[in-house]
Amino acid sequence: MIKRVNFAKHKPLAFLLLAPQMLILTMFVFWPAAQALVQAFMVSDPFGVRSTFVWFDNFKEILSSPEYFNSIYRTAIFSTGTTVSAVFFGLLFAVLVDRVARGKTAYKLLVIWPYAVAPVVAGVLWLFLFHPLYGAIAFMLKQGFNVAWNPLLDGGDAMLLVIVAASWKQVSYNFVFFLAALQGIPRSLIEAAAIDGAGPVRRFVSIVLPLISPTTFFLLVINIVYAFFDTFGIIHALTQGGPGGATDILVYKVYADGFLGLDLGLSSAQSVILMIVVIGLTVVQFRYLERRVKYAD
């Protein structure tokens, strides 16, 4: 779309205005992305001096390595756990805050603030609570339920710890969107249902939930993207993919193979696979957005 009235005579200025964005994008986005694409089909020697074109060998190698399948599996657990719990608690808090008459502002504030906490800090705070030697929650688990909790040694415990830290941070985001969606529901619908004798629970299941389903779907996609890409800090600071690869999610593996393992070809092949994942998720998100725009008309 373009304005009917516009500055048609100022073509050079238009290019000048676009120049900063385009320059940065070319240098730091398109050029590296193209290189990742090229590198994915090459094998280079350890010194990075010579590289040879090897077609799909990198992809074949990556897709036949048990570590990569472990990583896919861990990513699936991690992103499902994070998404489900963050969306569930986001919705729960939104419904409760939407319902109460008093103290709304204070409640809102107390739910929202974790959004501003850096993933690493979130990780540190939760690690402190869950630390096998000093953590308060670990202590309670041991005393109360005789559970020897150790995220530093046990893979399952470590996974639970990163899921808790990651979803804790994301609840506030979901809360904001659910609350906006709930407040957008016309009161008359709820009132009509109440007159027909539907109680609060029935109204929620039959009216509220279907009406906010577009928001729920949108948040599911956003949360999956978050779990896939924005949680690198939590993993890197807390578990470094360990113990024994138990929290080795895809994004962390790209970093570890490329920077710590110095295998450019393999890391780039993984980058390309991740790009395909992002493109898929973005397409899903925008197809849904188009539909939402239609509903609004």
Added chain:
Amino acid sequence: MIERTPKLDLFCHALLIAGIAAICLPLYYAVVAATHTLDDVLLVPMPLLPGTELITNLKAALAKGDLGRQLVNSLIVSIGVTTGKIAVSILSAFAITYFRFPFRMTAFWLIFATLMLPIEVRIVPTYAVAAHPLQPLGWLLEETGLRGLVERLSGWDVEAVVKWSLLDSYAGLILPLTASATATFLFRQLFLTIPEELLEAAKIDGASPMRFLVDVLWPMSRTNVVALSVILFVFGWNQYLWPLLITTDASMATAVIGLAKQMPGAAEAVPKWNVLMASSLLITLPPVLVVIVLQRWFVKGLVDSEK
């Protein structure tokens, strides 16, 4: 209120308070740990109430590993990223909505495409570019045989120019993060809703395009700019992967990276939890304050930037 349900209301309040207690638990424990001596923190079970050692621990946190300098770095980076993103996006949105020129839609789709290329999927090559941004130029000069000519004409040493690096610099921390598809779309949407008559009137008054941008569009975008700034500030402050790659020098690291470097490894005997928690509090305070103080703008920014 549709019906009176005192019992249900009470239950809602109770559930909310329990939930919020759970959300705030890590923060509370951080405060408790940050206000005690290490010996007290290591007691099992730990004290339940805050102590009196906050100032000592904060001082120790600031002294340890250059945290003071790193907090300043974080501030510079997040303000730089915020203003950079907003400036760059307003200009491109202005170009795309108010000018008719070749490749207009190409530019639009190129910006759109970057949504699908987050830094996480192109880590290694982006790092290579930042390490030597002018490498392609040097290669081009070498291949075309123009290097000698350029060196003679300009008096520059091409070798030295090509070696220029963004590692361990503010430019390197900020520049690669300043392009923004979301912000560009946000301003584009906003500009599309601005009545055509405004530009007609401005044109009759003889306003140049830049004058129109500064005197009409900018004041009309101000609320969106504030809302977006809150989101971008938090985004910039909490950046992790990029600063981790591009800084090796502790004095150029951001606060978040500094904290990650202090993380206790599995091998370490007894980490100083009280100091670590004091650092965490210091690092968390600025973005949390921004979100709390500008809560209304924050919610608007969050919802706007996802449209």
